[in-house]
Amino acid sequence: MSLFFAILLPGLFLAVLGALLLWNHPAIGRAARALPRSSQAAWLIFGGAAMWFIFRLSHLTESDLIFFKTPQPVMIAFAALAVLAVFYTPDFLAVRGLSVLMLLAAEPLLYAAYMEYTHPLRLVMVTAVYLGLGLALYLAAAPYRLRDFFGWLFHQPSRARLVGAIVMAYGLATSATAFTY
Numbered sequence: 001m002s003l004f005f006a007i008l009l010p011g012l013f014l015a016v017l018g019a020l021l022l023w024n025h026p027a028i029g030r031a032a033r034a035l036p037r038s039s040q041a042a043w044l045i046f047g048g049a050a051m052w053f054i055f056r057l058s059h060l061t062e063s064d065l066i067f068f069k070t071p072q073p074v075m076i077a078f079a080a081l082a083v084l085a086v087f088y089t090p091d092f093l094a095v096r097g098l099s100v101l102m103l104l105a106a107e108p109l110l111y112a113a114y115m116e117y118t119h120p121l122r123l124v125m126v127t128a129v130y131l132g133l134g135l136a137l138y139l140a141a142a143p144y145r146l147r148d149f150f151g152w153l154f155h156q157p158s159r160a161r162l163v164g165a166i167v168m169a170y171g172l173a174t175s176a177t178a179f180t181y
Contacts, residue, residue: 001108001109001111001112002112003112003113003116003119003122003181004178004181005112005178006108006109006112006113006125007113007121007122007124007125007174007175007177007178008175008178009109010109010125010128010129010171010174011125011171011172011173011174011175011176011177011178012171012175013171014128014167014168014170014171014174015167015168015171015172015175016171017164017167017168017171018163018164018165018166018167018168018169018170018171019164019168020164021153021160021161021163021164021167021168022160022161022164022165022168023164024157024160024161024164028160029150029154029160032150032153032154033147033150033151033154035094035095035146035150036092036094036095036143036144036146036147036150037091037092037094037147038094039090041094041097042086042090042093042094042097043086044094045093045094045097045098045101046082046085046086046093046094046096046097046100047082047086047097048097048101049097049098049100049101049104050078050079050082050097050100052100052101052104053078053100053104054075054078054079054082056104057071057074057075057078058071058075059071060074091143092143092144092146092147095139095140095143095146095147096139096140096143098136098139099136099137099139099140099143100136100140102132102133102135102136103133103136103137106129106132106133109125109126109129110126110129113125113126119181121177121180122177124173124174124177125174125177128170128174
């Protein structure tokens, strides 16, 4: 991924997310409050994260593997764990899936900005990615906190609008930095 797209895509994502929060339609609040325990969202988000992770496992080389010569046994084991997680730990699985997606999406973004010292504005994107990584690790350990945050955020319409304005402004600033290269 080029540095341009590595900066533009997260910026656009944050701008759209901020715009949705700034708009603050009641359906957005209902959907956000339902997301952490939604079984449909768990199947979609956690399933997508598991498939992406298994795809990444399929590209392991022999030097990455300790006990196996091919990645297929590891892929089968993680696929089985993902299926078992859906059936035996369904609570907040969508939040954990979002955390896994953030962890997986961070790698190509940070790799694109690696050793690009001549472009200091890349740090706008890198800062957002590291904040997202920290949040993903926190929410993977305590996923109920996202439910609590959504309850607090949508309790008063002004909170969602303020957070939306801040996120949208940061997203637009990040997207604008992509065009400085």
